Amino acid sequence: MDEDAKRLDFARLHDWLTNSYWSPGITCDRVERAAAGSSLVVGAYLNDLQVGYLRVVSDRATFGWIADVFVDADHRGKGIATTRMRFALDHPQHQNLRRWVLATRDAHDVYAKCGFSPLPNPERFMILKPRGGQ
Template sequence: MIPDSADDYEIDFEIGRMDLDRVHAWLSTDAYWALGRTREAVHTAARHSLNIGAFTADGRQVAYARVVTDHATFAWLCDVYVDRDHRGRGLGNRMVEAVVERLRPMNLRRVLLATHDAHDVYARVGFVPMPHPERFMVLAQPD
């Protein structure tokens, strides 16, 4: 059964609860930013990140996100994914809100993210376009 609203899901940050094989399937086959990502890469990234999952009442994971952070000054929110069958109920919004609340006590100077099409989800919790983008650079490896 698919819950009616985002409030009907349980949000958890415990890595042991994450179904990383399911996360790998989502990211490597359906997430435009991670197509082809290996299982090993998903598992390694999760081990070195703060993870968040959304779960149905029967314990099935239906959404995932992770945060790369030093817990002092910086974080990168990434790999935000909601299972296609559970979209449209505000779950993405609830996940991002939970991440922001979890990070708030760290008093981080910056939390960054990149999105192609979900700007409104992130704007609801305070994300804005990057001020002074001319100051930022990237070292990118070819796909």
């Protein structure tokens, strides 16, 4: 596991994310731009094969959003996601943030292990999906 963006296998990331429920059809260019604009990217590797990914979008002062947490199907259930989550949460540039958020459809138990819980006041949150945003 490391945070070296040069080591990321963008073809593999694109394949994972374009087939995920949260980013269907995302372009490889958009995957690369999302990584470049993130405050932290974390890859998980078995030898030289990338088996996982996570990125953080943060102002490094008050807020952190964890996005694109993915573990290759052949390597799930081994603690890879939890280890990367803890790495991101404990990273020196993210200390003392006031709030972390993420969205998930099916991995609530994974994130609960790291201290996440459902939004206490979901009615306070809103979303905007611009037409060209896909």
